[in-house]
Amino acid sequence: MNGPNKDPQRQNPERMLGGYATENLSEQEKQELFSAALQDQQLFDALMEEESLRQLLHQPGAKAELLDALQPKETPLSRFRRWLATPMAWGAAGAVAAAAVLVVMLVPRTPDSQPSLKIARQEAVIQEPPKESAVPTAPAPQQANEVRQMARARKIEAEPKRETPPERDQQSLADNAPPPSAQQQVQQPAFEQQALRQDRQMQVQTTPPPPAAIAEQGPPPAPQVAAPAPPPPPRQPVEYVLLKRNDQGAYSPATSFRDSDAVRIQVTVHESGYMALTRQGESKPLVTAQPVRAGQIVQIPPTGFLLPSSRPYRLEFTRQPAAPGRVGIIGGFRAGSSRAVSSSDEAKQELSKTKDAAVPQPLVIEILIPGSTN
Amino acid sequence: MSGVRTGQRRGENNTLPVDDLPLAASDPDPAELAEKREQLARLKAALLALGERCRELMRYKLEGRSFLEIQRLLNAASINTIYTWDLRCRKQLMEAMGGKWEGGK
Numbered sequence: 281m282n283g284p285n286k287d288p289q290r291q292n293p294e295r296m297l298g299g300y301a302t303e304n305l306s307e308q309e310k311q312e313l314f315s316a317a318l319q320d321q322q323l324f325d326a327l328m329e330e331e332s333l334r335q336l337l338h339q340p341g342a343k344a345e346l347l348d349a350l351q352p353k354e355t356p357l358s359r360f361r362r363w364l365a366t367p368m369a370w371g372a373a374g375a376v377a378a379a380a381v382l383v384v385m386l387v388p389r390t391p392d393s394q395p396s397l398k399i400a401r402q403e404a405v406i407q408e409p410p411k412e413s414a415v416p417t418a419p420a421p422q423q424a425n426e427v428r429q430m431a432r433a434r435k436i437e438a439e440p441k442r443e444t445p446p447e448r449d450q451q452s453l454a455d456n457a458p459p460p461s462a463q464q465q466v467q468q469p470a471f472e473q474q475a476l477r478q479d480r481q482m483q484v485q486t487t488p489p490p491p492a493a494i495a496e497q498g499p500p501p502a503p504q505v506a507a508p509a510p511p512p513p514p515r516q517p518v519e520y521v522l523l524k525r526n527d528q529g530a531y532s533p534a535t536s537f538r539d540s541d542a543v544r545i546q547v548t549v550h551e552s553g554y555m556a557l558t559r560q561g562e563s564k565p566l567v568t569a570q571p572v573r574a575g576q577i578v579q580i581p582p583t584g585f586l587l588p589s590s591r592p593y594r595l596e597f598t599r600q601p602a603a604p605g606r607v608g609i610i611g612g613f614r615a616g617s618s619r620a621v622s623s624s625d626e627a628k629q630e631l632s633k634t635k636d637a638a639v640p641q642p643l644v645i646e647i648l649i650p651g652s653t654n
Numbered sequence: 655m656s657g658v659r660t661g662q663r664r665g666e667n668n669t670l671p672v673d674d675l676p677l678a679a680s681d682p683d684p685a686e687l688a689e690k691r692e693q694l695a696r697l698k699a700a701l702l703a704l705g706e707r708c709r710e711l712m713r714y715k716l717e718g719r720s721f722l723e724i725q726r727l728l729n730a731a732s733i734n735t736i737y738t739w740d741l742r743c744r745k746q747l748m749e750a751m752g753g754k755w756e757g758g759k
Contacts, residue, residue: 295740298737298744299715299720299740302712302715302716302718304715304718304720329754330755332755333755336690336693336694336755337716339690339694342694343716345698346694346697346698346712346716347713347716349698349701349702350709350713350716351713352710
């Protein structure tokens with residue numbers, strides 16, 4: 281059953297007692313044990329005790345049952361540790377590591393792709409003319425105008441016959457002119473228009489780069505805004521503030537008016553051109569077209585005053601006079617008078633001819649000055 | 655009278671045939687079987703109560719391994735260490751069995 285126990289150090293037969301019951305001794309070792317037991321009574325008694333154990337273990341199925349009970353119970357952790365030592369575990373670990381490296385190398389970094397999309401979107405927004413604006417009658421923004429001018433400049437290089445400077449100016453004016461639908465502006469209260477004007481002033485204060493720089497560099501760069509911001513509202517060539525005369529006779533900005541208040545319109549001119557004032561329903565202008573230059577601040581009327589009315593006043597601005605050479609003379613007028621003091625009625629007629637293709641479309645700003653009885 | 659005594663002396667009338675005698679069964683006695691099973695259960699419980707090293711040593715012994723093999727398996731320094739461990743484990747086992755391999759307390 282078992283090989284001889286070749287233990288050269290074994291001298292005490294009592295040590296072999298432990299192997300007798302479980303039959304771990306060889307025949308020679310058994311004989312030595314029996315011989316020693318015959319000479320030692322204590323050894324003999326111990327051997328008899330081991331004999332009862334041997335008979336107990338000799339029962340059929342006893343050893344198998346005890347071995348089954350003594351088998352080490354594997355815990356999941358020990359099972360996992362045992363599996364880690366196998367070659368399959370090393371192969372699986374290598375495959376997982378290789379897959380992780382591939383994922384890191386092949387998956388693109390999403391944050392880098394977003395700025396390019398944003399820049400492209402902003403450029404597209406800038407290069408396209410704004411379709412909607414806060415004030416329908418407002419012209420295209422100055423930046424968009426510059427872009428269009430640049431585009432036309434490129435077209436001029438390609439097709440020199442098509443565009444000439446005068447034509448380009450007219451075309452720019454025509455482009456700057458409000459669309460036909462813009463003239464039907466919703467009548468807004470004066471204070472709302474003033475709020476809109478103030479908003480526009482704030483937005484206009486962001487000065488665009490000089491035209492020369494733009495011409496050299498090409499289309500203006502995208503505004504450095506992190507989020508895709510909507511196109512800035514168009515800057516009007518003129519901006520107005522309503523003034524009301526106080527008790528001391530001085531005019532100061534106001535938003536609410538009574539029917540008897542004396543009102544003036546203070547206009548800040550951003551672009552040189554010609555400006556006139558009319559009122560809805562009246563054929564004659566209250567103030568005929570007068571030349572204005574950029575940076576100028578004028579009060580309309582320069583003398584006299586306006587009265588609040590349910591009919592809106594119309595401030596008209598053009599970059600060129602309706603009739604070249606015919607410029608109206610500014611004049612004051614009395615309160616309540618709807619007649620133009622100026623004698624150049626022809627200028628007024630020319631101004632009314634806005635549908636002529638040769639005459640540039642004026643920028644019309646309707647100013648409603650409602651009055652109250654309170 | 656002398657014939658009767660002779661017959662008795664010869665065992666002619668007081669003997670039975672061997673085939674009619676009940677023979678003892680070679681199977682173990684059921685009582686003994688039950689007792690053996692009880693002892694085995696106690697031995698099993700006592701083995702499970704031992705420490706890890708004693709259980710491992712007993713397992714190797716029940717598997718029929720020699721003490722030299724057990725020395726290598728348990729990474730013992732010498733064979734005497736195995737003998738010592740075996741002596742201590744058997745002493746613990748006997749105490750758990752009640753001082754005797756059979757019967758017990």
